[in-house]
Amino acid sequence: MAKVYLYSEIANGIAFQIRNGVLKAGEKLPSVRMLCREHGVSMNTAKRIFLELEAQSLIESKPQSGYFVSKLLQQKLSLPDISRPSLIANDKEPNELITKVYAKMGRDDLTLFSIGVPSGNLLPLAxxxxxxxxxxxxxxxxxxxxxxxxxxxxxxxxxxxxxxxxxxxxxxxxxxxxxxxxxxxxxxxxxxxxxxxxxxxxxxxxxxxxxxxxxxxxxxxxxxxxxxxxxxxxxxxxxxxxxxxxxxxxxxxxxxxxxxxxxxxxxxxxxxxxxxxxxxxxxxxxxxxxxxxxxxxxxxxxxxxxxxxxxxxxxxxxxxxxxxxxxxxxxxxxxxxxxxxxxxxxxxxxxxxxxxxxxxxxxENHLHHLRSALKSNYQNYIHTIAEYFPVDTKVSRPQGGLALWVEFNKDIDTIKLYDLAIKKNISISPGRMFTLQNQFENCMRLCIGLPWSDDLKFKLKQLGNLAKMIS
Structure with missing residues (x-):
């Protein structure tokens, strides 16, 4: 049985209550000190619990007021499943798929959700x-x-x-x-x-x-x-x-x-x-x-x-x-x-x-602005996915980085979704690119390093509608 650490156990319990409506949107959570007393944990552990819940956008902090249950729609979205690959070494790669996706690099007419780097608009070029x-x-x-x-x-x-x-x-x-x-x-x-x-x-x-x-x-x-x-x-x-x-x-x-x-x-x-x-x-x-x-x-x-x-x-x-x-x-x-x-x-x-x-x-100054932009992007992506993607869509809750992992139901093949999306000038990374085994065919990676805009939101909405078409 996998070892469960105390902070994860407490965080998972609070997350369960939020997702199941026991804790309502906008409701105030116990303070850090209160959490310490209730669960007998240290201040650092209590802070880690809140950071993990905040990173999942289940809660939000308000200066001088404390932590509150987030009002974002993403509470509807479950986490992707734990991967279960075969524990046998492999050496066969999906060459054709990788070549097809990365051949689109550098095309200005595409919305490149597939390329995992921050946009030049987020970098200090001058x-x-x-x-x-x-x-x-x-x-x-x-x-x-x-x-x-x-x-x-x-x-x-x-x-x-x-x-x-x-x-x-x-x-x-x-x-x-x-x-x-x-x-x-x-x-x-x-x-x-x-x-x-x-x-x-x-x-x-x-x-x-x-x-x-x-x-x-x-x-x-x-x-x-x-x-x-x-x-x-x-x-x-x-x-x-x-x-x-x-x-x-x-x-x-x-x-x-x-x-x-x-x-x-x-x-x-x-x-x-x-x-x-x-x-x-x-x-x-x-x-x-x-x-x-x-x-x-x-x-x-x-x-x-x-x-x-x-x-x-x-x-x-x-x-x-x-x-x-x-x-x-x-x-x-x-x-x-x-x-x-x-x-x-x-x-x-x-x-x-x-x-x-x-x-x-x-x-350091640049990183501060970049992290802020990426966190905001992440929240905007999640909100849009919750609104426009199939209702049973699952999405990762990264606490940083440039990627979102989206898991659809088994009926949605993301290689087919890629072929449909590219006709709309949208490029994604099908999940099969990220394994040497026959898995993740219903998953995809989205880069969150693009500047948020009404057009980007529209592209995500289009992507969600395409996924509904083939589900």
């Missing part, structure tokens, strides 16, 4: 241009010389400084820069895996990770995953003897948007270290939290130097800059050798510009 010009002026030889193999010193130093926000306690020498987040993951898999090895991942899982693993000759074992709390740890325990590597996106993964609780992260890190299985942690969405505090990383609990922490600015600042990094722990020399063989050096000007953007504080 400020970034100034940083590029500044970097050209400041760098020796205008940035034409090779960078040190580990990467731009300023960038690594600023990433190390920011790691304090999630308990990373890194320094600049712990980090290696890469050409984006996928390049970081690629180096990690190449350094630690060999053809025929098995890597465990979430299910559903980002299609790029699945494609990367298969391209390197690895077998992929998909783990059952809860839409709120991430992988089922009991399932991981069962397959430990079968796996050589584990690659997880514990904070707001795509497409589910789940966020592993700290207790789960700690348990997973200790479990994998005990069995000598390296953990590759993709933390690319960690800065896009909707609550008041950034979630910790698995690396925060890494006492054995067994976690390779990877991230980038591709989902937060500049997708096209291809700036990423790794904190590889005890595998540093293997990673440096791979970087030298495959790329020799990183792009000097771009990394200097990003490093300076972080140093001046502009990045």
């Amino acid at each position: 400020k970034l241009k100034k940083e590029i010009l500044h970097a050209i002026r400041e760098l020796k030889e205008g940035g034409t010389e090779y960078e040190p193999l580990q990467g731009n010193v300023k960038l690594r130093r600023m990433i190390a400084v920011r790691s304090l926000t999630w308990g990373g306690n890194l320094n600049e020498n712990d980090l290696i820069t890469t050409s984006g987040g996928m390049n970081a993951l690629s180096f990690c898999l190449m350094a630690l895996g060999k053809p025929g090895d098995t890597v465990a991942v979430e299910s559903p899982c980002y299609s790029g990770i699945l494609q990367l693993a298969i391209s390197l000759g690895l077998k992929v074992l998909e783990l059952p995953t809860h839409p709120i709390t991430g992988i089922e740890i009991d399932a991981l325990k069962k397959v430990i003897p079968k796996i050589n590597l584990c690659l997880l996106v514990p904070n707001f993964n795509t497409p589910l948007g789940s966020c592993m609780p700290d207790e789960h992260k700690k348990e997973v890190v200790e479990l994998l270290a005990k069995h000598g299985v390296p953990l590759i942690e993709d933390d690319i969405y960690g800065d896009l939290y909707f609550g008041s505090q950034r979630p910790k990383c698995c690396k925060s609990f890494d006492k054995e130097d067994n976690v390779l922490w990877c991230s980038s600015v591709s989902k937060t600042l500049a997708p096209g800059y291809r700036v990423g990094w790794i904190a590889p722990g005890k595998h540093k020399e293997k990673l440096l050798k791979l970087k030298f063989v495959h790329s020799i050096s990183s792009a000097s000007i771009i990394q200097e510009a990003v490093g300076n953007f972080l140093k001046t504080g502009r990045y």
Whole structure:
């Protein structure tokens, strides 16, 4: 039986009461202190309960008044089911479907719900241009010389400084820069895996990770995953003897948007270290939290130097800059050798510009506005889906990130829905893209990184009407 943590048990109980009308829309909830007394929990646990309920948009906070049951229509919407993939490694990918969907990238006439990056309208483009010009002026030889193999010193130093926000306690020498987040993951898999090895991942899982693993000759074992709390740890325990590597996106993964609780992260890190299985942690969405505090990383609990922490600015600042990094722990020399063989050096000007953007504080200011926009988008999407999609639609409740996972009834094939939607200039990501197994045919991922507008709402309404047509 899966282990249930106290805060989850209490949060689930309150959520059940809200969804079943015991607690009415607009009704005030007990205060944090009252919750502590009633359930015998700490202030931090009580706050975590409210944050989880707020992230699901079941409750809302009002300054100096407390927490109230949300009036949003989304209370009608259930959570998607916990995934139940076969615990047998697979290596067959849906190539044709992935190619068809991503071939539409760059088309201005499409509403791209299918591409999981923030719109340029949500990014500080003018400020970034100034940083590029500044970097050209400041760098020796205008940035034409090779960078040190580990990467731009300023960038690594600023990433190390920011790691304090999630308990990373890194320094600049712990980090290696890469050409984006996928390049970081690629180096990690190449350094630690060999053809025929098995890597465990979430299910559903980002299609790029699945494609990367298969391209390197690895077998992929998909783990059952809860839409709120991430992988089922009991399932991981069962397959430990079968796996050589584990690659997880514990904070707001795509497409589910789940966020592993700290207790789960700690348990997973200790479990994998005990069995000598390296953990590759993709933390690319960690800065896009909707609550008041950034979630910790698995690396925060890494006492054995067994976690390779990877991230980038591709989902937060500049997708096209291809700036990423790794904190590889005890595998540093293997990673440096791979970087030298495959790329020799990183792009000097771009990394200097990003490093300076972080140093001046502009990045934090930008993140504040981006998180606010994404949280508002999420709430608008949910409200629109509740109003216009089939009544039995289920939707994830991400606490951050860029993705919504939508689950229809079994009669709706989202590949057919994609074909209908593209005729209306709407592109979605069918759920079958995010697995190597025959599952999620009735699911889809929607990107919430597009600026909200009446037109975007109309496109979502059209999508809902198309789903009703084929249900």
